[in-house]
Amino acid sequence: xxxxxxxxxxxxxxxxxxxxxxxxxxxxxxxxxxxxxxxxxxxxxxxxxxxxxxxxxxxxxxxxxxxxxxxxxxxxxxxxxxxxxxxxxxxxxxxxxxxxxxxxxxxxxxxxxxxxxxxxxxxxxxxxxxxxxxxxxxxxxxxxxxxxxxxxxxxxxxxxxxxxxxxxxxxxxxxxxxxxxxxxxxxxxxxxxxxxxxxxxxxxxxxxxxxxxxxxxxxxxxxxxxxxxxxxxxxxxxxxxxxxxxxxxxxxxxxxxxxxxxxxxxxxxxxxxxxxxxxxxxxxxxxxxxxxxxxxxxxxxxxxxxxxxxxxxxxxxxxxxxxxxxxxxxxxxxxxxxxxxxxxxxxxxxxxxxxxxxxxxxxxxxxxxxxxxxxxxxxxxxxxxxxxxxxxxxxxxxxxxxxxxxxxxxxxxxxxxxxxxxxxxxxxxxxxxxxxxxxxxxxxxxxxxxxxxxxxxxxxxxxxxxxxxxxxxxxxxxxxxxxxxxxxxxxxxxxxxxxxxxxxxxxxxxxxxxxxxxxxxxxxxxxxxxxxxxxxxxxx
Numbered sequence: 001x002x003x004x005x006x007x008x009x010x011x012x013x014x015x016x017x018x019x020x021x022x023x024x025x026x027x028x029x030x031x032x033x034x035x036x037x038x039x040x041x042x043x044x045x046x047x048x049x050x051x052x053x054x055x056x057x058x059x060x061x062x063x064x065x066x067x068x069x070x071x072x073x074x075x076x077x078x079x080x081x082x083x084x085x086x087x088x089x090x091x092x093x094x095x096x097x098x099x100x101x102x103x104x105x106x107x108x109x110x111x112x113x114x115x116x117x118x119x120x121x122x123x124x125x126x127x128x129x130x131x132x133x134x135x136x137x138x139x140x141x142x143x144x145x146x147x148x149x150x151x152x153x154x155x156x157x158x159x160x161x162x163x164x165x166x167x168x169x170x171x172x173x174x175x176x177x178x179x180x181x182x183x184x185x186x187x188x189x190x191x192x193x194x195x196x197x198x199x200x201x202x203x204x205x206x207x208x209x210x211x212x213x214x215x216x217x218x219x220x221x222x223x224x225x226x227x228x229x230x231x232x233x234x235x236x237x238x239x240x241x242x243x244x245x246x247x248x249x250x251x252x253x254x255x256x257x258x259x260x261x262x263x264x265x266x267x268x269x270x271x272x273x274x275x276x277x278x279x280x281x282x283x284x285x286x287x288x289x290x291x292x293x294x295x296x297x298x299x300x301x302x303x304x305x306x307x308x309x310x311x312x313x314x315x316x317x318x319x320x321x322x323x324x325x326x327x328x329x330x331x332x333x334x335x336x337x338x339x340x341x342x343x344x345x346x347x348x349x350x351x352x353x354x355x356x357x358x359x360x361x362x363x364x365x366x367x368x369x370x371x372x373x374x375x376x377x378x379x380x381x382x383x384x385x386x387x388x389x390x391x392x393x394x395x396x397x398x399x400x401x402x403x404x405x406x407x408x409x410x411x412x413x414x415x416x417x418x419x420x421x422x423x424x425x426x427x428x429x430x431x432x433x434x435x436x437x438x439x440x441x442x443x444x445x446x447x448x449x450x451x452x453x454x455x456x457x458x459x460x461x462x463x464x465x466x467x468x469x470x471x472x473x474x475x476x477x478x479x480x481x482x483x484x485x486x487x488x489x490x491x492x493x494x495x496x497x498x499x500x501x502x503x504x505x506x507x508x509x510x511x512x513x514x515x516x517x518x519x520x521x522x523x524x525x526x527x528x529x530x531x532x533x534x535x536x537x538x539x540x
Contacts, residue, residue: 057094184224
């Protein structure tokens with residue numbers, strides 16, 4: 001093969017690989033978006049039955065065409081507490097079965113009918129350009145992606161066919177099982193998809209190329225792809241909590257042990273491929289795809305009874321360094337599932353509101369006790385609230401960028417609620433200013449005044465408890481109670497200001513205190529208003 005021929009071969013091979021990967025990406029990304037509701041329904045189950053969890057993992061992966069995406073989602077759900085490790089272990093095993101559907105699709109390229117399937121690219125793009133609905137556009141991209149998968153496979157096969165004699169000599173000398181296994185690991189780690197690597201191997205077989213002597217050698221690469229597929233989940237767990245790291249470790253343990261077991265069988269049984277798959281299936285592409293499916297189903301059947309063992313080993317190897325309380329409920333791994341991301345945002349909103357309310361309580365205590373030492377802790381809580389809010393805004397922006405039109409309403413509501421919650425933090429800051437001013441001007445308030453203020457604060461606390469229930473329970477009947485308490489707070493403001501004016505007229509209060517007192521009760525009323533706005537946004 002001359003340099004010019006080698007260059008042309010590499011260009012065609014890389015072009016075909018690129019087209020194939022683009023097709024897989026279009027399939028995965030758009031099916032995943034259309035299937036958001038189904039993903040939530042499947043992963044939201046807490047059933048303890050292992051077979052059911054295997055089925056959920058397999059169905060989800062077959063649906064979105066990527067075990068990498070499924071496993072990353074599982075790691076994310078474990079990280080935020082949506083599922084436990086025992087459930088995750090069974091789902092990971094199911095995901096390995098579901099991922100074999102891509103290889104089965106790729107194996108169809110050995111049959112002439114796939115030439116006509118390539119027309120789906122044209123049909124899909126026309127559908128994307130003509131249709132107006134979001135779902136219809138995504139369906140068009142899915143069809144185009146499927147067509148690109150077969151075009152990519154055809155380009156790779158054609159490039160290999162054109163140079164089959166020159167390439168075959170290179171592949172025939174590679175017979176070392178361990179080297180072939182490592183090749184599968186490295187190739188899959190590079191493209192982060194076992195399905196992609198397996199499909200490339202299938203494209204080689206369609207071109208008439210054989211690896212090694214044509215025996216078990218190709219199967220060693222397939223085993224390697226299963227180990228390499230763990231890289232994506234491992235990388236996604238680096239910045240996650242201990243349980244998320246354990247979930248990715250379970251994935252690695254399961255795939256590595258399964259590959260090691262089959263590696264030993266193939267080493268001891270040189271005629272394994274001939275005995276089973278070549279006898280049952282005439283096409284080499286189908287043989288490879290069927291082995292891929294057989295391998296993952298067999299490993300799941302063998303290891304499913306030992307799920308508890310996998311979990312215990314992961315807990316032994318990865319120790320919990322600190323209390324398992326999550327610093328945040330937000331996890332980028334579940335951004336692709338809008339409904340699940342919104343559920344986590346609700347939990348994070350509760351965390352933000354708790355922090356803002358704690359800042360308010362601290363600010364109120366600093367005023368009530370005339371204690372300047374509480375001002376700095378109040379500001380620290382306000383800064384913490386600002387940090388949580390900014391993280392939520394960034395998360396919402398990323399969620400909005402990849403969500404459907406139907407998800408925009410709850411995303412918009414979150415932005416509105418964040419504004420109301422941060423007004424609570426601002427009110428806490430106002431209280432610290434009232435504290436400083438009252439101390440500087442030596443303004444003191446009577447026990448009677450403080451008791452009246454305390455009554456108003458108790459109503460605010462009651463309203464906050466009801467608002468939290470509205471966010472978590474979504475019970476519309478709570479609105480009547482919320483509005484009643486909010487009206488009581490409004491009435492208390494008027495009453496307290498009228499009483500203050502009476503005390504001024506009777507000479508019981510200094511005129512200098514009026515500005516602080518009136519602003520203070522007005523801030524308490526505003527706090528009640530913002531809590532009520534949040535409740536109405538959530539429940540209406």
